[in-house]
Each structure stands twice: as C-alpha cells, then as structure tokens.
Amino acid sequence: MANILETKALTKRFGGIVANRGINLAIEQGKTTGLIGPNGSGKSTFINQISGMFPPTSGSILFEGEEISRKPACEIASMGIARTFQRIQLFGHLNVVENVLVSRCKFMRASALDIALGTARVRHEEKAQFDKAMEFLGIVGLDGDAWKLPSNLPYGKRRALEIARALALEPLLLLLDEPAAGMTKEEFVEILRIMEILKERKITMLLVEHTMEFIRKAVDRVYVLNFGEVIAQGSFEEIERNKAVISAYLGDENE
Amino acid sequence: MVLSDLLQNIIGGVTVGATYGLIGLGVVFLWQSIERINFANISSAMLAAYLFYTFYTQLHLGFLVAFVVSIAIIAAYGLALRHLVLEPINRHGGDKLEFVVATLMLCTFWLSVVKVLYGGIAKPFPPVFGEATSFVQIGSISIPSVYFWIFFVVLVLVLVLYVLLQRTMIGKMFRATAQNKEMASLVGINVGMTTSLAFMLSTSIVGIAGILLAPIYFVSLDLGGGPIGVKGFAAAVMGGLIDPLGTILGGLSIGLIENFSTLFISSAYKDVISFVVLVVVLVWKPRGIFNWTTKGD
Amino acid sequence: MRRNLKRIVYGAFFALVLLLPLLSRNEYVLFVMNKALLNIIVVSGLVFLTGFAGQISLGQVGFVAIGAYTSALVTTRLGMPIPIGIVAAIALSAIVGLLVAIPSFKLKAFFLSLVTIAFGQIIYLLIVNLTAVTGGSQGLFNIPPMKLGGTPFTNTLYYYLFLVLIALVGVLMYRLKYSYIGRQMFAVNDDDVAAEACAINSKKTKVFAFALSAGLAGLSGALTAHMVGFLTPDPFTFFDSANFVAMAVVGGLRQLSGGIVGGLVLTWLPELLRLNISGFENYYLLVNSVIVMLVIVFLPSGLGASLFKGLSRLWREKQGAVTLRNSRSKEGE
Known part of the structure; x- marks a missing residue:
C-alpha cells in the first residue's frame, strides 16, 4: 500500500519549547490514521505544520512524494490536503x-x-x-x-459544516482536528455516522483525537504523541496494551 | 564646527523625540487595556496646550495651578471618552473600525472647536519655560532653555510612571487586564476601573506632552493634527504598542532621525523620512524594535 | 400592492436622479452633486476593500491624488488626450495599490491603518515638495476640461458622465460581490487562516482588493482634475482620507449601497450646514463631525443598511444572503 503522506524527522520549535520533535509518520492511502496524545503533546502543531499554517523548524513533509514543508497553506490545500480546526472556524x-x-x-x-x-x-x-x-x-x-x-x-x-467545507475541496487527504471535542452524546453519534460515510467513500484521513472511544471506532492505525515525540504506533489493540501510552495517559489524568 | 552641529542636532532631536515618546505612551496605555487606538490621541495635546494658555495667559492663574487644572480637565476628558464614545459604540454593536472612525471624527471635532473658540492663528506660548530667545551656552553649542525644561519634565514623568507601573498595584492591574480580561476579572481585578484609569492616564500624558511641545510649535492647531500625531503612533509602534520604555526610546529615535534628515537632506523631507521609517518598522518588525515586553515566538 | 409600492419608491428615486439637472438650474447644486458622485466612486472602492475584504485604508486619498496628478500631467505636460490620461491614472493608482497591499500580508487592523496613514502622508508631502513636477503648494493650472464637439463639458454633462460611470462601477461591484471573487473576499475578511485552508490565496485576494479600490480612487481623482481644471495639495490631506472612511462607515460597509448613501450624505451634509449656519465659518465642520460620530455610535451598520432594512420592512421582504443572488427566492421555498 502506498503512503500518501510521510513526515521525516519533523521538528517545530517555539522559542525554547520543542512542540514536535523528530516526528516520522506515514499515512496510508485509503486508511484512517489516528493521532492521539494528552493535551499539549503537539498534535495540533503537527496538523498545523502539514497544512502549512506553521513552517517546520526542520525535517520534511512529503505529500505524494513531493516536498511541501515550505509551501504556503493555500497551495497545500489546493494540492489536496483539507482540514478542519480544533476550534471551529x-x-x-x-x-x-x-x-x-x-x-x-x-x-x-x-x-x-x-x-x-x-x-x-x-x-x-x-x-x-x-x-x-x-x-x-x-x-x-x-x-x-x-x-x-x-x-x-x-x-x-x-x-458537520466544517467537514463538508473540507470535503468540497475534493481532498486526497483530510485532516480532522478533534472533530468530536465538546460534543453531546447525540452529536457524537452523528459525527461517527459522518465518519462512517467518509470511510465508505475511501477518503484518506488523519484523525487527531483526545477521546479513546472515538479513536477505537474510527481508525486503522494509531500514532501516540507525548511531549512532542511519537512514543508508540500500531493498531489500536497494540496501543491499548502499550505501557508507555498507559503511563502518558494516566500521568495526564493525574494532573 | 561640524561636531557642535552634530551635538546640537542630537540634543534637539532627543528633546523633541522625548515628547513624541510621551504621545506614544498615550497610545500604549490605551492599547494595553482595551486593544483600541484612539486616533484623537493627539487632540489631548492640543486641548491641554489651549487650556493652559487660557488659564495662565488669559485668566492669570499661577503656573502650577494652571498646569494642574489643565491636566485634571484632560484626565476627566479621558474618562468622558470612555463613557461617551467607547461604551456606546460597544453597546450598539460597533467594533474596532467604528471606534477608529469615531475617534478620527473626534480629531476633526476638536480642531474645529478650537478654531471656533480661538481662531486659526497660532498663539505665542507664555514664556513659562524661559524666554523663547534665552539660550544656555555650553562651549560652542547653544541650547534653548526650553529644552532643559522639557527634558526635566519628561524624565520626572517617566520615573513616576515607572514606579506606578512596576511598583504599585495599578501596574499589576494593567498588565493582568492587558493579558487576559476574563482572567483578570476572575482574580478580582476591577477591569472597568482599569479601563477608566487607562483612558485618564492616556489623555493626561499626551496633555503634558502638548504643554511641553507648545513652546516649540506655539499654541496652534498643528498640535492637534496629522504629522505630530503620526509620530506619536510611530513611537508607540517601535515599542510594539505595549512596551512603555520602548515607546520612549522609539520617540527619541524618531526625533533624532527627523533632526538628522533635516541636517543631511532637507527639512522639507523630514516628515517623509519619519513616515518611511514608520512603514519600514511596521513591515519589518511588526512587534516593535524596542519591545521587551513579550518574548518572541 | 407591496410590489407596486417598491416600484414607485425606486422609480421616483431614479427619475429624480435622472432629471436632476432639468429640475435644478442651479450650477452650485450640480457642482456639489458632481463632487458627491466623484466621492461615491472612491467610497465604493473602500466598501469593497474594507467592507468586503476587511482591509482598512486610511490613506485612500493618496490614490485619488496619484490619479488626479497623473491625468493632469499626462494631458498638460505630454499633451495626450484626456482618455489616455484617465487610463494612465487608473493604471498607476492600481499599481501603487498593489504595492500598498504588501504590508497587509502581515499586518492587521490598526497596524495596517498606520501604514496606510503613512502612505497617504508620504504622497501628500511628495506633492507639496516635488515642486518641479506637481507645482507644489501653488498647484497645477489649466488642466484641460473634457470636451464634446469642441465645447467644454458643462456641469450637466459631467453629471451624466459620472452617473454612467457610477452605474458601470455599480454593475462591476455587484457582479464581483456575487461571484466567487466576492466570496473569497468575505472569507478572507472573516477568517484568513480558514480561507487559506480552503485553498484561497489570501495574499492575492488582498492585492486584488487594494488594486481595485486604488484604481477606482485614481479614476475619481482624474475626473476631478479635469472637471475642476486645477489641482493643489489641499484636498489630499489625512483628514480627507479619514472623511472617505467615514463616508463608507456611515453609508454601510457591508453593502454596495453603502458607497452611494455615504458619498451622498457626507458630501451634502457639510454643504447644507455651511449654507444654513451662516456667519460662523467653522461651525459647520464642528456640527458635521458630531453628526458623523452620532451615526457611527448609534447605527454601526450604517445609514444604508438601516435605510434598506426600513424599506424592505415596508414591502415585507426578507434580507438575502451575502454572495448568492438567488438565495432570497430559495429561502422562501
């Protein structure tokens, strides 16, 4: 299976803070890839880099084999990467x-x-x-x-409207930044239904989420971020048993 | 000869520049608290100069009384600005742009009020800072005695403001409100009072600048319009609109740039050059070149 | 019944506009009216720039000045015909507009307004100081008037010419607004980050808006130069720029009618005040600024919007959506 997007050693610094450190991530064509991690682990920064909102400090982003890390946001969107925002925009x-x-x-x-x-x-x-x-x-x-x-x-x-707007670009890759955040039970069911439709339509997605339940139902492969680094990757079942992931999440809950 | 010319221009530039810095502070205090720019900022300078002229020259009050009364009125005017302009606009659903246009109109309004009351001809400023012709001779340099006054007042004012902002509760309130209004009110800061204070501080500082500038520009409509106002903005922009010390430094640099462009190019182009500097700073470093308040990202 | 009422009101308005030169033989009225029409052209550009694309300009008079002096110099110094002068004026203003747009890539609201103020002031100071080219504060004289069969235009002819131009500008703005270009403007205005994520080049969009509004300002300036016959730096100060923005805000920034309402009202208001408050030369400016402030404070969406809201209440129509022409009928479905 071909990877539609790959990042290599992608790093983003804000002053002294490293928000993303050497991230290697691959998104497979036609699959839904999940990106999870506690608050502040660098998930949104990652999406913002791929979609061209922040230029990376170092590393590369290959989209269909082409380097896009220095391209402006509108060009990246035009090439076929659509996104939604954590806070609806x-x-x-x-x-x-x-x-x-x-x-x-x-x-x-x-x-x-x-x-x-x-x-x-x-x-x-x-x-x-x-x-x-x-x-x-x-x-x-x-x-x-x-x-x-x-x-x-x-x-x-x-x-849902934000998703429709992103779909209207007819993207090759759809980035969803916490689509289920702040939703009621009914809304949650509705967004899951939309996700199902998207999967049926074979749309490649990168799903950034906080809630494990949503990830479990939606993704084929998961990457886990903590303090800006990938600490685990694999199927959801593998991730669930991973010690590093458990401690990262428990640590988060203890705070 | 050349050296004394140079020194003379440095002193002149620094003195006038210090007042630009004060005018810039007027912009900064308001921006900090409400993220608005009062385009009638410079009107306070003109109003204070005319008030002082009225009380001192026409009503023969003493220097100190005239000064204090003028600045008190200007401070009250700042409070009125909040309640008669800012708040009503917010209440009726207006936003930044409405505030911009309303204050622009306010600027025209005050110019026409002064024109109606005092006529368009400049009034000589009373020689409270020494006669216009009195100079202090240091070696081959002659410095107008007004310059010493201006420098002295600016220095005192900057020190007072420094203490006020760094060493008192007011400073903390200002900074907290500037960073996050909701948070500030949650921790018990009276945001409304901070806003009022910001308005009053803003207008009175510009007012003092106006009285200081009057010996140079006369008591005239020039004090309430275009070029001087923009130089105040330029000073504030150099301080990133939030750093008070950076704003004073910004004012000083603009004063210097303007004096040296007069010396080396032509006095006709001195304003053009200050404006070009403003644009260059804005485009090159929108967060200001003398801004140490926020650490860069 | 309601529909008829709408027809009558608009019909009467257009009849009045078309027949004005016949109804009033007063040259002064026509001259002020012509000034209002010229202002409408500038303010329409500002409505596009500020209301649609969200970019503020407090130096719009700089573009008017560039247009005025370009056309004046092309026709007097180079001896070219007036249409070439006007085209040159529009082109040069638009090109300068492209350059002024560059700071808007990085700067927002107040910071951008300061850049545009500086731009306006720089143009003004250049006009005053480049005496050899612009005549400095003495000004330029003997700018040729437009001619029809050898005789110079009367105020009436200028009036009809400007009306035609405004109609053309109006159609252009209307079509742009209800096209994907207009939609891009609104999107960039509302949220430029989201707009970029929708494959919209916000830089291009801003450049287009600046160039268009600058071109319109240049057109207005060139027409002014030929109508009045001389140019001095006086009408190109910062306060004139501020006045144009005031016209746009008073008229209403978010609709095309804003330019027309604002241009008419704020050109006539000071004139009427000056005529009626006699004796005290300066009072009219004072009253004028107070009235503008009151309108802005109490009707932030503008006189135009309030007027049309009132009118559509009269014929019970719903207000439509922003960039789709057919939306109103669909909404009823």
Whole structure:
C-alpha cells in the first residue's frame, strides 16, 4: 500500500519549547490514521505544520512524494490536503452553502473580466458549483440548512459544516482536528455516522483525537504523541496494551 | 564646527523625540487595556496646550495651578471618552473600525472647536519655560532653555510612571487586564476601573506632552493634527504598542532621525523620512524594535 | 400592492436622479452633486476593500491624488488626450495599490491603518515638495476640461458622465460581490487562516482588493482634475482620507449601497450646514463631525443598511444572503 503522506524527522520549535520533535509518520492511502496524545503533546502543531499554517523548524513533509514543508497553506490545500480546526472556524458572514462554496473557488475558471462582463460561462459555472456544494452538504446531512448563517446552527451541525467545507475541496487527504471535542452524546453519534460515510467513500484521513472511544471506532492505525515525540504506533489493540501510552495517559489524568 | 552641529542636532532631536515618546505612551496605555487606538490621541495635546494658555495667559492663574487644572480637565476628558464614545459604540454593536472612525471624527471635532473658540492663528506660548530667545551656552553649542525644561519634565514623568507601573498595584492591574480580561476579572481585578484609569492616564500624558511641545510649535492647531500625531503612533509602534520604555526610546529615535534628515537632506523631507521609517518598522518588525515586553515566538 | 409600492419608491428615486439637472438650474447644486458622485466612486472602492475584504485604508486619498496628478500631467505636460490620461491614472493608482497591499500580508487592523496613514502622508508631502513636477503648494493650472464637439463639458454633462460611470462601477461591484471573487473576499475578511485552508490565496485576494479600490480612487481623482481644471495639495490631506472612511462607515460597509448613501450624505451634509449656519465659518465642520460620530455610535451598520432594512420592512421582504443572488427566492421555498 502506498503512503500518501510521510513526515521525516519533523521538528517545530517555539522559542525554547520543542512542540514536535523528530516526528516520522506515514499515512496510508485509503486508511484512517489516528493521532492521539494528552493535551499539549503537539498534535495540533503537527496538523498545523502539514497544512502549512506553521513552517517546520526542520525535517520534511512529503505529500505524494513531493516536498511541501515550505509551501504556503493555500497551495497545500489546493494540492489536496483539507482540514478542519480544533476550534471551529467558519465564515460568519457567509451562509451555510456559501461556506462550502468557498472551497469550490479553486474549481472556478472564470476570470475577473468574465465576471465583470457577466458572461454565460460565469452563470453556468456558478450554477454547477452551487449544485456541487449542495451535494456535499447532503453528505453530512445539512442540505436542509443551506440558507442559515453558521451562527444559527447548533454546535454539532457546525462541526458537520466544517467537514463538508473540507470535503468540497475534493481532498486526497483530510485532516480532522478533534472533530468530536465538546460534543453531546447525540452529536457524537452523528459525527461517527459522518465518519462512517467518509470511510465508505475511501477518503484518506488523519484523525487527531483526545477521546479513546472515538479513536477505537474510527481508525486503522494509531500514532501516540507525548511531549512532542511519537512514543508508540500500531493498531489500536497494540496501543491499548502499550505501557508507555498507559503511563502518558494516566500521568495526564493525574494532573 | 561640524561636531557642535552634530551635538546640537542630537540634543534637539532627543528633546523633541522625548515628547513624541510621551504621545506614544498615550497610545500604549490605551492599547494595553482595551486593544483600541484612539486616533484623537493627539487632540489631548492640543486641548491641554489651549487650556493652559487660557488659564495662565488669559485668566492669570499661577503656573502650577494652571498646569494642574489643565491636566485634571484632560484626565476627566479621558474618562468622558470612555463613557461617551467607547461604551456606546460597544453597546450598539460597533467594533474596532467604528471606534477608529469615531475617534478620527473626534480629531476633526476638536480642531474645529478650537478654531471656533480661538481662531486659526497660532498663539505665542507664555514664556513659562524661559524666554523663547534665552539660550544656555555650553562651549560652542547653544541650547534653548526650553529644552532643559522639557527634558526635566519628561524624565520626572517617566520615573513616576515607572514606579506606578512596576511598583504599585495599578501596574499589576494593567498588565493582568492587558493579558487576559476574563482572567483578570476572575482574580478580582476591577477591569472597568482599569479601563477608566487607562483612558485618564492616556489623555493626561499626551496633555503634558502638548504643554511641553507648545513652546516649540506655539499654541496652534498643528498640535492637534496629522504629522505630530503620526509620530506619536510611530513611537508607540517601535515599542510594539505595549512596551512603555520602548515607546520612549522609539520617540527619541524618531526625533533624532527627523533632526538628522533635516541636517543631511532637507527639512522639507523630514516628515517623509519619519513616515518611511514608520512603514519600514511596521513591515519589518511588526512587534516593535524596542519591545521587551513579550518574548518572541 | 407591496410590489407596486417598491416600484414607485425606486422609480421616483431614479427619475429624480435622472432629471436632476432639468429640475435644478442651479450650477452650485450640480457642482456639489458632481463632487458627491466623484466621492461615491472612491467610497465604493473602500466598501469593497474594507467592507468586503476587511482591509482598512486610511490613506485612500493618496490614490485619488496619484490619479488626479497623473491625468493632469499626462494631458498638460505630454499633451495626450484626456482618455489616455484617465487610463494612465487608473493604471498607476492600481499599481501603487498593489504595492500598498504588501504590508497587509502581515499586518492587521490598526497596524495596517498606520501604514496606510503613512502612505497617504508620504504622497501628500511628495506633492507639496516635488515642486518641479506637481507645482507644489501653488498647484497645477489649466488642466484641460473634457470636451464634446469642441465645447467644454458643462456641469450637466459631467453629471451624466459620472452617473454612467457610477452605474458601470455599480454593475462591476455587484457582479464581483456575487461571484466567487466576492466570496473569497468575505472569507478572507472573516477568517484568513480558514480561507487559506480552503485553498484561497489570501495574499492575492488582498492585492486584488487594494488594486481595485486604488484604481477606482485614481479614476475619481482624474475626473476631478479635469472637471475642476486645477489641482493643489489641499484636498489630499489625512483628514480627507479619514472623511472617505467615514463616508463608507456611515453609508454601510457591508453593502454596495453603502458607497452611494455615504458619498451622498457626507458630501451634502457639510454643504447644507455651511449654507444654513451662516456667519460662523467653522461651525459647520464642528456640527458635521458630531453628526458623523452620532451615526457611527448609534447605527454601526450604517445609514444604508438601516435605510434598506426600513424599506424592505415596508414591502415585507426578507434580507438575502451575502454572495448568492438567488438565495432570497430559495429561502422562501
């Protein structure tokens, strides 16, 4: 099986703090890879580096064999890495379907001149992309809320919208940063259902999570981070029995 | 000859620059507490100068009385700013941009108020800091005696502020509020009072700067507009908008840059050069070049 | 019934706009109106830049000045025809706009506003000091007026020309707003990190917004130069930039009508005050600034927004979504 993304000795320093230290991680095509670890273990930093929000201090990130560690975020997204955020980041002044349409901009070919002249091409393109956006909303079950503003959606639906927006990029790799954080029981069930759909669609995912229950149900392979380093990797069952992992988690709970 | 020219310009630059630093402090204190910039910051300088002129020259109050009363009024004006501008904007759902535009309009407002009340012609500043023509001769350098006054007052003020911010509860309140409002109020800091204090401190420091600058710029509308205000901002930006000492240093550097560009290039371009410096600093080091308050990431 | 009411109100408004030069033979009214129209062009650009793309500019008058002096110099010194002067003005302003956009990659809100203030001041000081080119504070004179068949434009002709231009600008802005470009602007404005994660190049987006708004400011400046016939540095101060931003905020930053409402109201307000508060030359500026402050404090979304909210309540329409034209009808479904 081919790896779609590999990091080699990926390191990120913030001043004197090392947030990620020499991380070697591989994401297999078509699989869901989990990344777990206690709070502050460097999970979000890792995602932010892959998606181009922070440039790495050293090391490399290969996406389909290409080095992307120095590329700007928008280019990485354009190449096919989509993401969601730990704290939901939607566009507050755009309604639900418009939020998804933002991700469709990269598929738009009309030039500013076309738009200024109001050519038929623009109208067709807008219509086609609008239908596409509605389709993605349908996947996460939000097609009924298309005209609402994100602020009028309940928390769980906002999460779903963020996922739909990421899907609309038609990514080769989807990074989900704690999608189940802060959810109620029902919302949790709903997000698991969405995860199932994504897996059925064979979307490659990197799932960053805090809760073990969610990871257990969702992933094929797990990496465990602690203090910025990978301390274990393997299937969930292997991880569960790993002493280092247990102590890292228990240590976290004792604090 | 050349050396004395150099020294003369250094002294001149440092003196005027110190007042720019004070104006910058006005920006810094407000930014620290509410993360807003009052674009009418410089108006306080003009208002204080005109108030002092009124009390001292027109009403013949003593120097100290006139000074204290002027600054007290300016401090009260700071409080009014909070309650009549900032709070209503927040209440009606306005944000940063509304505050920017409202204070810009405030700047025009005060200029037109002063123009209506005093006319557009500059008033000579009363010779409280010695006659305009009095110089102190040191070797071949002659220094206007006003400069000593300015320097003395700025020095005292900086010391007072240092003690206030580093050695008293007020300083702690300021820093805590600046870092995190919710946390500050949770640990029992009165955020509302801190905000009021910040406003009052901001306007009164700029007011003092205005009275100090008046012997150089006269009691005029120049004190309430464009270039001087921007130099105050530039000083604050050099201190990263949060470091008070960095702001004073920023002011000094701008004063020096401006004097040397007059000396070596042309006085016509001295303002252009200060503005270019401002842009360069902002783009090159947005967190300020004299900012030791936050450790870089 | 409601629909008819809407037609009547808008119909009356457009009739008034079209027939104004016939209704009022007063040259002064037309001249102020023309100034208002020129301001509308600048403010529309600012609505695009600040309201849509979220980038603040307190030096917009710098672009107006570049446009005005470019067209004036191209037509007087180089003896080129006016249309070439205007095109050169738009182009040069837009190019400078590209450069001013660069600091916006790193800087936000206040820091950016300081850069733009410095930019505006630098342009102003250059105009004052580059006497050989700009005529310094003496100014430039004998800038050729536009001509129709050999006779110079009257105020009425300028009025109709500006109306046509504003209509074109309006259509352009409308189409951009309701296109993916507009959506990119709004996305970058709301959250530029999330926008980048959606494959939107926020730098390009900001550059586009700056260049477009600068180009519009340049156009307005060039037109002013030919209408008035002379140029001095006086109308290009920091306070004029501040006034443009005030117009945008008073009109309403988030809708296209903001530029029109703000430009009209804040061009006419000081004129009306000056006419009515006679004797005290300076009072009108004072009252003007107070009124603007009150509007900003009490109606932060702007007069335009409040006006249209009131009107749509009148014909009971729902407010639509932001960047999709067909959303209103869909919402009813």
